[in-house]
Amino acid sequence: MARSALTRDEVLDAAAALVREHGPDALTMRRLAAELSTAVTSIYWHVGNRESLLDALVARTVADLGTIRPRGATPAERMMSVARALRRALRERPHLVAMVHERGLTERMFLPAQRALVHEAHAAGLRGAHAARAVRALQFQVVGYVLVERNRERAPVQSPAEEELWRREDAGADGPLARALAAPIDTERLFVDSVRALVDGLLAGAGEGAAADTGKGVPGDTGDGDVGRGPYSQ
Amino acid sequence: MARSALTRDEVLDAAAALVREHGPDALTMRRLAAELSTAVTSIYWHVGNRESLLDALVARTVADLGTIRPRGATPAERMMSVARALRRALRERPHLVAMVHERGLTERMFLPAQRALVHEAHAAGLRGAHAARAVRALQFQVVGYVLVERNRERAPVQSPAEEELWRREDAGADGPLARALAAPIDTERLFVDSVRALVDGLLAGAGEGAAADTGKGVPGDTGDGDVGRGPYSQ
DNA sequence: ACCTGAACACCGTTCAAGT
């Protein structure tokens, strides 16, 4: 069998590799063709155009994001474990997640996690629209946090260093506060603190009955990867 | 006086207009030149290159983001008013804010708001590193929320409609929950709820003494707009 | 000090043509 038969999957693999290693900007049709030792135009036959190539990569990422298994004894703990798992999954695929975000598919991507959160919110005694808002608040919180966090990491040396920006005068007489704000952020801890505060705030006043519910997790959410094949000639 | 003397500010104004009306992708050097009825290369003389042109726009936006005036009777209320004001400011400049974000300058942009939050956290009785974490948690929350929110607005018709994704089985026996999750999000309300829950969680247990503190607001944070002028020849 | 056109090395995409 001749090895040289180019397939759509090979194209996607090579494209994903380029993105993973050099970022989305490095993914040009010509470079991709060179990587695959083929003509640029062959790629067009397999994936249509650059836009739908990116769409396909994004669809893959959405499918890749596996199911989330909540852990912990109480609903609050299990909600926090979902939040941590979500964050980790996002951080493992920064470029691709950014692309998902650009395409406005973030929500679709988080459906499995959302299901797990619904389960836990219910177990915590939240019901109806109240539970829905709690789930979404947490989801927004986690996704937003990771976006901000990634942003900080990509940031160049912040134009004026944070320390310069925080002179003593601004923090009143609170020396430790000023010092804490001048120090680099412990994003790990800040994340946990933020999530805990939010979860506490959301669950405050909810009926605390079903805390011993089995943290069984999410119904399987597999499949759904493919996005349409075949030629793209008009 | 000859009207035709091209200035750096004119270039920036035209560029900002292009971005505001057609998005960052529409800002090409050639189109900008056409807009200004000048040669492409003239623009290079004034702003160096595309990258530093974007930098300058971003610096402008950062400077534009005015000071924030907290309102409300209690520190908690004033913190929430800062959060709302921040969100509004972000939503008024979506393209430019996205550019600030891409450049990793989000933090720099929010310094004024951060100052206001520090003031209120202190008034609420938080001290030292604890106060610093509260301020940052809230800041991450607001910025992250707006990023997610913008993302949703740009989203195309979510591939499978949310309703299809939420069949009854997933929400257990909670019909209202399922219906609430299938309905479009009231992002305004979700934002307020989330912020309130977070603020409540953050302030829980803090000394509640100085609630009547004057909500005087932030020390002036003007100036700082310019970013270096002159020729860019190597 | 400011502006210009020509030129270079890139893009994504289309098309007519091959096998």
Add this chain to the structure above:
DNA sequence: ACCTGAACACCGTTCAAGT
């Protein structure tokens, strides 16, 4: 059904040259 090279209309950027 798959692959190809040539060509088009765009990019950002540099350079040598004008005034």
